[in-house]
Amino acid sequence: MRCISCEKLSFLIICKSCQEKYLEPSFHKREIDKNFFNYSFYALSDIEDLLNSKYYFYGDRIYNILANLSFKKFAQNFDFKYKVYAIPIDDHTRHEFSHTAILTKHLQSKYIQAKTNCLKATNKVKYAGKNLKYRQDNPRNFKLSNLYNQTTIICDDLITTGATILEAKKVLKKKNNQVIFSLTLADAKI
Template sequence: MKCLLCESWSLSRICRSCREEHLAPSLHTRKIVGKLSVHSFYRYDEIEPLLLTKHTDIGYHLYKIMASASFATYAASLESEEPVAVIAVDDHVRHGYSHTAILARAMKTDTLIPRHAVLRDRSGHRYSGQDFQYRLTHPRAFELKPFPEKSVILVDDILTTGLTLTQAVETLEMAGKEVLFCLTLADAER
C-alpha cells in the first residue's frame, strides 16, 4: 500500500519517515477547572486531516498509529505505585470503533488500566463542529459506571473549549474519584 502522507510504498498506512517527520509529538499544556492540567500531543492544525478521519474506516488505522506515537510512548514514561484508571470520554462505538477508546487502550501498562464504557454522555447532542455557545447551552449529561480505581487519567481526542473535559472531571469528582490530569491528542487553541 502507499503511505497516506507521502504516497511512498509502505507496509503501513503511514510510512516510518512520515511518522518521524509529521507525528513526533510535542507536549502542549493548558489548565481547566482552574488547576487541572490537560496535556496535548499535537496542535490541531498539525494533524487536522488525520483527525478528520475519525468517522471513517481509515480512521481506525490512523488513530492507532497516532495513539502509538503519542499515548503509548507517554504511558511508558509514567510511574505509579497504585493502579490508575484510564478513562476515555464518551467512548461510544461509531463506524465500527471508538477513536477515544483507541487512545485509552494505548495507555495500558501494569498500573495504567483502561476502563471502557464507564463515562458516557446520555444527552443525545452532537458536539462535533459546534461553537462554544452551543456547547455551553447544551451541557453533556455524563453517566458514570462504577470502577475500582480512585485515581484517573481522563482521555479525549481534541481539546477545544475545555467544557467537555470540565464536565467529565466534575462527574468523576462527584463520585469521589481524583483526576490526576487529562490527555488529548490535539489542542485546537489558536
Template sequence: MRCHLCSNLSWQLLCKNCLQTILAPTPAFRILENGLKVYSFYSYSDIAPLLHTKHTYVGAKIFAQLGKHTFFEFLKTFSLPKGIYAIPIDDHVRHGYSHSAILAKATQPFLTPLYGSLRAQNHESYSGKSKAYRQANKRDFIFTCNDKIDAILIDDIVTTGSTLEEAYETLKGHGVNVLFALVLADAKEI
C-alpha cells in the same frame, strides 16, 4: 500499502519516516478553568486531516498508531503506580468503532482502560459550536464504575475544554481522583 501522508510504501497507514518527522509529537499542556491539566501532542491544525479519519474505516488504524506514538510513549516517561485507569470520554461505538476507546487501549500496560464507564446521555454534535452553546447543551455524563479510583481522562481533541471539564466534574462527584487528561490535539489557537 501506502502511507496516508507521503504515499510511500509502508507496512502501516503512517510510515516510520512520517511519524518521526511530520508527526513528531510536541507535548504541551494547558490547565482548564476547573483546574484539570490537559496534555496534548499536536496542534489541531497540524493533524486535522488525520483526526477527520475517525469517521472512516482507516481511522481506527490511524488512531491506534497515533495513540501508540503519543500516549504510550508519553506514559513511558512517568513512574505511575499500578492501578490507575484510563477513562475514554463517551466511548460509544459510532461508525464501527470508538476512537476514544482505541486511544485508551494505547495506554496499556501503563493504565487499565475502563471501557463504557463514562457515557454521555446527550449526543449533540459540538463540532464548530461556541463555548456558550456547549455549556448550554451539556453532555450529561453518567459514570458506571467503582468510585474512589485514580484515573486519566482520554479524548482526541480539546477545543473549549467544556467536555473535559464536565467529565472531570462528573468523575469527581463519584470520588474519582482524575490525575490529568490526555488528548491528541489542542484546537485552541495561541
C-alpha cells in the same frame, strides 16, 4: 497499500518515514480549571485531517498510529504511587470503532489501566464548530457506571474549550473519583 502522505508503497497507512518526519509529538500543557491541566501532543492545525479520519472506515489505523506515537510513549514514562484508571470520554462505537477507546488502550502500562465502557454521553449532541456557550447550553449529560473511589485520567482526542472534559470530571468526582489530569491527542488553542 500506499502511504496517505508520501504515496510510497507501505504496509502501514502512514509509513514509518512519514511518521518520523511529520508526526513527532511535542508535549503541551494547558490549565482548564484551577490547578487542573490537560496535556496534549499536537496542535490541532497539524493533525486535523488525521483526527477527522474517525468518521471513516480506515480511521482506526490512523488513531492507532497516533496513539502509539504519543499516548503509548507517555504511558511508558508515567510514574505514580499506584495504579490509575484511564477513562475514555464516551467510547461509543461509531464507524465500527471507538477512537477514544483506541487512545486509552495505548495507555495500558505498569501504572495505568484502561477502563472502557463506563463514561457514556446520554446527549449525543455534536460540538464540532460550536462555541463555548453552545457547549455549555447543550451538555453531554454523562452517565458513569462501575467506577467509584478511584484515581483517574480522562482521555479524548481533542480539547477545544475544555467544557466536555470538565463535565466528565464533574461526573467522575460525584462518585468520589479523583481526576488527576486529562490527556488529549490535540489542542485547538496551540
